[in-house]
Amino acid sequence: MCGIVGAISDRNVLPMLLAGLARLEYRGYDSSGVALASGAAAFERIRVAGRVADLSALAAGHSGTRGIAHTRWATHGVPSERNAHPHLGGDSIMVVHNGIIENHQSLRAALTTRGYVFTSDTDTEVIAHLIHAELQTQGDLLRAVQAALPQLHGAYAIGVLAQGDDERLICARRGSPLVLGLGFGEQYFASDIAALLPLTQRVIYLEEGELADVRRDAIQLYDAAGQPTERAARTIDVQPDAAELGQYRHYMQKEIFEQPTALASTLARALELGCVPATFGPTAEAVFQAAPAVRIVACGSSYHAGLVARYWIEEWTGLPVSVEIASEYRYRSSVEQDGTLVVAISQSGETADLLAAARSARERGKVQLLALCNVPHSTLTREADLLFLTQAGLEIGVASTKAFTTQLAALFVLGVALAGARQSLPAPRLAELIDWLPRLPALARDVLALEPQLEAWAHELSHDHNALFLGRHTLFPIALEGALKLKEIAYIHAEGYAGGELKHGPLALVDETMPVIVCAGADAVPDKLASNLREVMARGGRVYLLAEPGCEALADGTHRTVLLPQAAGPLAALTMTLPLQLLAYHTACRKGTDVDKPRNLAKSVTVE
Structure with missing residues (x-):
């Protein structure tokens, strides 16, 4: 959950390292640092307990032709300069690290007996000292790193800089992502492509357990067994300006308004093919026909997307669907039926808990994994065996917006494709569902035009300390998502509930100080929701109603009501999400919180 950048060149690498860190700051932002070297000269290490902007100011005037840099999300040790990366091993090794070393305490004890002095509380410092110790016997940086890595238990992506070895940097990964960037007379590595966009579009993704010897004119890969290996570079099509803020105040706002385009891009291939199973891969039709059940595993917002999909898939296919929190699933002793379709949902594809859950599913039965x-x-x-790539593009704001709605769109396509493969719906009904999809981008644009009304709501909510969100049917998971957004970026305690659960406990919290945000869809049992609203208003609660056309009767007696421009039928979960994102965003702006980088959170959760 930290950001790593490394570069080696004949020119000063500091500007590219700092620019890369700025693009990765969404991965961690409680401290940052950089280590630089030129030729055989001594290291320059600059670290701050603060943001990359603070590091840039402190590093002004420094230079080096090779270097590593890091922006941190703390796991071991409080945010402080002494715990900031890079960490020094012995007197000649610098290391940056993303991940968790699970056996760091035993390694620390062993290294201490050998005379190494620890100056931080981090698990990372043991890596630096261990490489230094191995260097004393191996005599070569590459061999020293190769000897040290098998001794590390846990997850890591590391960058290593050695004093006096002016020809190379070393990087390696296991359990945490790392990508190499290829330049001309200079090479780079980073924990995310975003850091490399201004420098190159030619990249190589390190595979699990691989190591790279990074030199100015070449990169040599080594596999998990330590043997040289080769792999062709890929050209990525993400444009450098994708990470630019442009006219928007925050990345989250930018990404909210990019959703119509992201949804259109995500749906383009599926609509071209007619939402057939082949959208997910050449073997998908046979897999979908044979699947006895669907198991969805995900974390955070992706979990909420999975909860929505359960309604769709069960209704359209008759298949039993379970939705699992990935971090809990792997510790249960369930057995998967052979042929079960396991749907793993992840924005980054590197989420540690999600990957562990997907691998665990394979150990429990002969499942088919759909990513x-x-x-x-x-x-x-x-x-994965099967794949659907959403086309959300680069998402920098920590609170997921367009990544979430494109996941919902992809899951809708999955439900339709499953129904088509299993012939579980009449052809006219299947065609009707598909016909909704081309309308989605325009529906999203119309809802986003409601921003001024949501901003007015936010002015009131910014003074509250708690909130309840209610929804029924597919809008129940959207109530969970709305509450999560308000918690993440506005720091307001919020909870989402199914409307029918209100009287089973949460109603005790309702009084005149409790705002209750209600999501009402024309197809989401509005008559049942009406009684829930009356229960709230009878106890003085302030009801903020988001309603589709057809639900106008629910507005009687509410504190505030916003009517969506059109009813979205089975896509109501998608269109109802957008005003909740805007509400959380503007509430956070009113409160003055750091919208894109909320406290204690990071974008890519690559540690358990």
């Missing part, structure tokens, strides 16, 4: 992911060539997409 639903936004990042091509990620670990998840490489391990």
Whole structure:
């Protein structure tokens, strides 16, 4: 959950390292640092307990022709300069690290007995000292790193800089992502493509357990067994300006308004093919026909997307669908039926809990793994049997917006494709569902035009300390998602509930100080929701109603009501998500929080 950048060149690499860190700051932002070297000269290490902007100011005037840099999300040790990366091993090794070393305490004890002095509370420092110790016997940086890595238990992506070895950098990964960038007379590596966009579009993704010897004119890969290996570079089509803020105040706002385009891009191939099973791969039709059940595993917002999909898939196919929190699934002792379709949902394809759950599913039965992911060539997409790539594009704001709605769109296509393969719906009904999809981008644009009304709501909510969100049917998971957004970026305690659960406990919280945000869809049992609203208003609660046409009667007696421009039928979960994103965004702006980088959170959760 930290950002790593490394570069080696004949020119000063500091500007490219700092620019890369700025693009990766969404991965961690409680401290940052950089180590530079030129020739055989001594290291320059600059670290701050603060943001990349603070590091840039402190590093002004420094230079080096090779270097490594890091922006941190703390796991071991409080945010401080002493715990900031890079960490020094002995007197000649610098290391940056993303991940968790599970046996760091035993390694620390062993290294201490050998005379190494630890100056931080991190697990990373043991890597630096261990490489230094191995260098004393191996005599070569590459061999020293290769000897040290098998001793590390856990997950890592590392970059290594050695004083006096002016020809190379070393990087390696296991369990955390790392990508190499190829330039002309200079080479780079980073934990995310975003850091490399201004420098190159030619990349090589490191595979699990691989190591790279990075030199100015070449990169040599080594596999998990330590043997040289080769792999052709890929040209990525993400444009450098994808990471630019443009006219928007925050990345989250930019990404909210990019959703109509992202949805259109995500649906383009599926609509071209007619939402047939082949959208997910050449073997998908046979897999879909034979599947006895569907198991969805995901984390966070992706989990909420899975909860929505359960309604769709069960209704359209009759298949039993279970939705699992990935971090819990792997520790249960369930057995999968052979042929079960396991749908793994991840924006990054590198989420540690999700990858562990997907691998665990394979151990429990002869399952078919379908990856639903936004990042091509990620670990998840490489391990899956079937694949649907969402086309959300680069998402920098920590709170998921367009990644979430494109996941919903992809899951809708999955439900339709399953129904088509299994012939579980009449042809006219199947065609009706598909016909909704081309309308989705325009429906999204119309809902986003409601921003001024949501901003007015936000002015009131910014003074509250708690909130409840209610929904029924597919809008129940959207209530969960709306509450999550408000928690993430506005720091307001919020909970989402199914409307029928209100009287089973949460109603005790309702009084005149409790705002209750209600999502009402024309197809989401509005008559039942009406009684829930009356229960809230009878106890003085302030009801903020988001309603589709057809639900106008629910507005009587509410504190505030916003009517969506059109009813979206089975796609109501998607269109209802957008005003909740805007509400959370503007509430956070009113409160003055850091919208794109909320406290204690990071974008890519690559540690358990």
